[in-house]
Amino acid sequence: MIFEQGPIRPPSEAESLLLRLTRNCPWNRCQFCTTYRGETFSRRTVEEIKSDVDTVSRILDRLREMSVSLGYNGEINLQVLSDAYQTGDYYVIHVASWMYRGGRNIFLQDANSLIMKTSELVDVLEYTREKLPTVDRITSYARSKTLLRKSPGALADIRRAGLNRIHVGMESGSDAVLKFINKGVTSKEHIEAGRRVVEAGISLSLYVILGLGGRLWPEDHILETARALNQINPDYIRLRTLAVSPGTPLYDRLMAGEFAEQTEDEIVAGERILIEKLQGISSEVVSDHMLNLLEEVGGRLPESKEHLLGVIDRYLSMPGADRLNFRLGRRAGLYRWLDDMSDPVRKARVEALARRLSSEGRLDGTLSSLRAQMLY
Ligand code: SF4
Numbered sequence: 095m096i097f098e099q100g101p102i103r104p105p106s107e108a109e110s111l112l113l114r115l116t117r118n119c120p121w122n123r124c125q126f127c128t129t130y131r132g133e134t135f136s137r138r139t140v141e142e143i144k145s146d147v148d149t150v151s152r153i154l155d156r157l158r159e160m161s162v163s164l165g166y167n168g169e170i171n172l173q174v175l176s177d178a179y180q181t182g183d184y185y186v187i188h189v190a191s192w193m194y195r196g197g198r199n200i201f202l203q204d205a206n207s208l209i210m211k212t213s214e215l216v217d218v219l220e221y222t223r224e225k226l227p228t229v230d231r232i233t234s235y236a237r238s239k240t241l242l243r244k245s246p247g248a249l250a251d252i253r254r255a256g257l258n259r260i261h262v263g264m265e266s267g268s269d270a271v272l273k274f275i276n277k278g279v280t281s282k283e284h285i286e287a288g289r290r291v292v293e294a295g296i297s298l299s300l301y302v303i304l305g306l307g308g309r310l311w312p313e314d315h316i317l318e319t320a321r322a323l324n325q326i327n328p329d330y331i332r333l334r335t336l337a338v339s340p341g342t343p344l345y346d347r348l349m350a351g352e353f354a355e356q357t358e359d360e361i362v363a364g365e366r367i368l369i370e371k372l373q374g375i376s377s378e379v380v381s382d383h384m385l386n387l388l389e390e391v392g393g394r395l396p397e398s399k400e401h402l403l404g405v406i407d408r409y410l411s412m413p414g415a416d417r418l419n420f421r422l423g424r425r426a427g428l429y430r431w432l433d434d435m436s437d438p439v440r441k442a443r444v445e446a447l448a449r450r451l452s453s454e455g456r457l458d459g460t461l462s463s464l465r466a467q468m469l470y
Contacts, residue, residue, distance in 0.1 A: 095153055096185050097146035098138070100203035102129055104261050104299070104332075105382045107201035107233060111150065111192045111226075115143055115218065119205035121237060124265075125275045125344040126303070126336065130205060140214050144221050151225045153189040154197075170194050197228035208236035208260070212248040219255035233259035233299075238279045238287035249294035259297035259329075262288070267322030268314045271307050274353075275344065281322050288326035298328040304368075304386070305336035305361040309354035316364045320371035327375040335361060335385040337465045358387055358421055358461075359410070365391065366406040369399065384468045387424055390431055408432060419444050422457075425464035 098114045118133040158168040160177055170193040178190035200222065207215065223229060234257060241260070244252070266272055267281045279287075291298045300323065307315025323331060338345050338355065347353045356364070365388070369379070372395055379402060381391045390405045392398075409417065409432060416435065423429035423444040435441050451457040 095149050095156075095183075097149040098142075103201045103203065104233075104235075106299070106332075106380075107199065109192070109195045110199040110201040110233070111189065111197070111229075112201055112203055113143070113146060113150075113222070114138065114203040115207040115210060115215075115234070116204055120209055121206070121239075121278055123276045123278060124263075125347070126306070126338065126342055128339050128342055131341065137210070140217055143218050147218075147222050147225050149185075150189055153186055154193060154226075157186070157190050157193065170197075193228070197226070199231045199233070200226070200229055202232065202234035202257075205235050206237050206240055207234040208240045208244065208252075212244060212251060215257075216251055216255040219252070219257055223256045229256075231258045232256050233261065233297075235261045235263075238262055238264070238284045241287040241290060242283055244290070246290060246294060249290060249296065253294050253296045257296060259299060260291050261299040261301065261332075262291075264288075264300040264319075264322070265303045266306050266315050267319035268307060268311055269318070270311050271315045271318075274310070275306065281318060285322050285325050288322075288328060292327065292329075297330075298326070299330040299332055300326065300328040301332045301334055302368075303334045303336050304365050305356050307364075308336075308356060312356060312360065312364060313367075316368045317371065320368050323377070324371075324373055324375055328377050330380055331372075331377045332380045332382065333365070333386055333391065334383050335387065335465075337385055337468060339466055355462075359417060362387060362406060362409060366403060366410070369402045369406070372399070385465065387421065388432070405432070419448065421461060422448050422451075425461055 099112045100114045100117065103110065103112055116138060117136045118130040120135040122130050122135065157170055157174060157178060161168050161170060161174045164173055166174060170190060172194070175190050175194045178186050181187070219232060222232065264284050265275065265277055267284065269281050272279060272281065288298055288300065302319055336355065338348050344353060348355065375395055378394045379392055381389050388405055388409055391402050393401050409420065412420070419441065420429060420432065420435055423434070423440065426444070426447060428440055428444055429435060448457060451460050
């Protein structure tokens, strides 16, 4: 029993059941993005999607039977999960892991499920809710441009049918940056689409890429992004940090000298200005990705603003050697938090690594290639 799944989901959906509504990305032209490069967008029919929901439901029935035969009355507990792993069947394991955690969240793949006709999306959402009644949250990615094609009434219908949250790659609020990276949307459109989602009562999660303005538009990127976010007041602002991956058009432009990256310290200084300029909003700031240097930059505005700025100031006020030590330790996976530097053993290991890479003339190259290896 198999059902179709796509390649990615947001980190916050790690415990969600993944259901594929469309394949790949209908835009697929953002200059920094590798996720669907070379893949062709296609739609799935409502029947295909419902058939996948039925398959999940049948797998759940099988797991409940296993549970009953073990004397657990249908409960998907650790023993049933362990037996599910014994089957070696990816789909059984995925559904068992999902149900073991409560079976509450579903993420709809791939990059832009809102491109479906509203009536079809509503049909799929209602069917999924009916067949999988433990679910209380369904979320999806969408593009701002696509959201603008949905009327406020259509978005309200989609919310009523059961879509609780939309994740949008805003990336920047600067028109210069959006044009350069070929996002296919303007700042004004991001703002209008974001407000429409919020007004429809759907939770909105916006992704911002720190450093995306590079050396060309460092201030414009930060100030215009803060301006746009202040007008939208999304539920979540999820920070990412630019890593230019080989094979992307942005990498080619970097190599051709048409783009220049900021240093990590410049990016963190920009992050500070962004946080400082966020005003009059109640968004939750989240740094839930390894690409971000400072994972501690997280909390709800406005009450956590001092904490967020404090974390950044703590890093920026460290001596240069310590900042380098933290950057290398974080990128090499030896540190997660700033406090990890207080461990003398770990700090000494990072210092030894830095000395070795410096003596081989590979320190800067290693730092940037470690960053580039971390996917969006
Ligand atoms: S960033 Fe999102 S919209 Fe842009 S190409 Fe990648 S998946 Fe598509």
